[in-house]
Amino acid sequence: MTIRKVDLNMTEQEKYEIIKKLVETNGNKKRAALKIGCTQRHINRLIQRYKKEGKSAFIHGNHGRKPAHTIEKEKKELIVDFYRTKYYGANFEHFTELLEKYEDVKVSPSVVRSVLMNEQIISPMAHRSTKKKLKKQLKAQKEAASSKKEIEQLQNKILEIEDAHPRRPRCANFGEMIQMDASEHLWFGDKKTQLHIAVDDSTGAIVGAYFDLQETLNGYYNVLSQILKSHGIPYMFFTDRRTVFEYNKKKSPSIEEDTFTQFGYACKQLGIEIETSSIPQAKGRVERIFRTLQSRLIIELRLNGITTIEQANIFLNSYIKEYNDAFALPVNNIKSVFEKQPDDEKINLTLAVLSSRKIDNGHCIRYENKYFKLxxxxxxxxxxxxxxxxxxxxxFNKELYFCVEEKVYVLEEIPTHERKSRNFDFDTPVEKPKKKYIPPMSHPWKQASFEKYMNKQAHRKEKTA
Structure with missing residues (x-):
């Protein structure tokens, strides 16, 4: 007869010793019940099982048995493989959503976290404590490692990213403060682009987003256009002074390249205040959203086969709605201070690029290396x-006008060659001039007003230089 070895854990071993001593010494059952933390009736059951089965009576019924909720090894390997090859860079909650959406793999975020953490993979949005814990483990493994290759691999994993954006209370009203910024990143394709976004400080909702090759006035004008059409006129923009909102540089060749003046003048006509800061950490709300988008949006763009800016901007329309539904606070109980939405014509004429020019001896002006007549x-x-x-x-829709004092004219490009010959195209009827739509001078396009604003910005630049 072979005696089977019985291994008990610490709790089971303690129960075994108490019951064994109780039976051998015919001790006090009440005291044994207090030590174990159970009733006297349960002590009687343990005594009966001990007399019948001996030490093995104290082994838990689930000992050595896999829990019902344990996932198979193949499924764990599949999760790790999907993350490393297809969904790399996603945070764990987003990765869980993507697995269910695209791969029909239904697991909880906690399971995903456990599986990936066992492979020393942490979320891009991991807390500082999680990063610190993993860094400690990696350092211990590095000290125990013997090969140079393994040491190098572990050293590459030891990265610590600090969140340098201090938290502060949100604004009380929707539209009270809109934080604006752009982020250069490899969002899609093989070339870096700039994502311009505007974020409401009160709700955390993205109220405008636009891709462009560079951080440009066109990018911010498109974002502002989206805000005006969807919500109305906000109270204030909060921007980073180091971006294109900085005053024009000394070597700037023309006023149309001075983005601060152009954007600022448009906001002045709409009654929007602009506040700037030289400290990027002051825009913590928008900086954190960029972190989230770099974790989520890149993967969504890749999965949808987005390779051009045109495709990306179309995709943003639907994606931003999904993002706000998932992350932004509802505006139902938050007061909105957006003013009435302007009509399309006012938006088109307000978001304009203004440039000073002089008429030449041919009664024309030169603009963007082309000649135009009035x-x-x-x-x-x-x-x-x-x-x-x-x-x-x-x-904003690229139409060109020319303002002289109190009058506005349409600009028409002068072609390099005549389209039709006066000497040979005899059958062609002479075209009569067509009426042109010219916006009324109610729009603040007066040259004196714009020049006054430019001088004011130049004076501010000198003071801050």
Whole structure:
């Protein structure tokens, strides 16, 4: 007869010794019940099982048995493989959503975290304590490692990322403060692009987003257009002074490249205040959202086969709605201070790029390396003396106008060659001038107003230099 070895854990061993002593000495059952933490009736059951089965009576019924909720080894390997090859960079909660959405793998975020943490993979959004704990483990493994290759691999894993954005209370009202910024990243394809976003400080909702090749006035104008059309006029923009909102540089060749003046003048006409800060950490809300988007949006763009800016901007329309539904606070109980939404024409004319030009001896102006003539509302050319100064207005939809004092004209490009010959195309009827739409001067395009604003910005630049 072979005697089976019985291994008990610490708790089971303690129960065994108490009951064994109780039986051998015929001791006090009440005292034994207090030590174990059970009733006297349960002590009687343990005594009977001990007399019948001996030491093995104290082994738990589930000892050596896999829990019902344990996932198979193959499934664990599949989760790790998916994360390393297809969904790398996703935070664990997002990864869980992607597994169910695209792979029909249904597991909880806690299971995903446990599986990946066992492989020393942490979430991009991991807490500082989690990073610190993993770093400690990696350092211990590095000290115990023998090969140079293994030491190098472990050293590459030891990274600590600090969250340098201090928290502060949210604004009380929706539209009270909109934080704006752009982030250069490899969002899609093989070339870095700039994602411009605007975030409401009160709700954390993204109220505008646009991709462009560089951090540009066009990018921020598109974001502002989205805000005006979807919500209305906000009270304030909060931006980083180090970005394109900085005052124009000394070597800037033209006023149209001075983004701060152009964007600031548009906001002035809408009654929007602009506050800037030289400390990027002050915009903690928008910086944290960029971290989240770099974890989530990149993967979504990759899975949807996005390779161009045009595709990416179309995709943003639907993705931002999903993002706000998942992460932004509901606006139901938050007061909105957005002013009435302006009509499309006002938006188009307000988000304009303004440039100073002078009429040449051919009664034309040169703009963007092209020559343009001035037309009145009936489509007839208008002539001014050489050297007459005015202001080119390039509207948001790229239409061109020219303002001289109190009058606005349409600009029409002069082609390099005549489209039709006067000497050989005899059958072609002479085209009559067509009427042109010219916006009223109620829009603040007066040259004096813009020049006054430019001088004010130049004075502020000198004070901060």
């Amino acid at each position: 037309l009145d509302t009936y489509g007839y050319p208008v002539y001014y003396y050489k050297g007459t100064s005015g202001m080119v207005i390039k509207s």
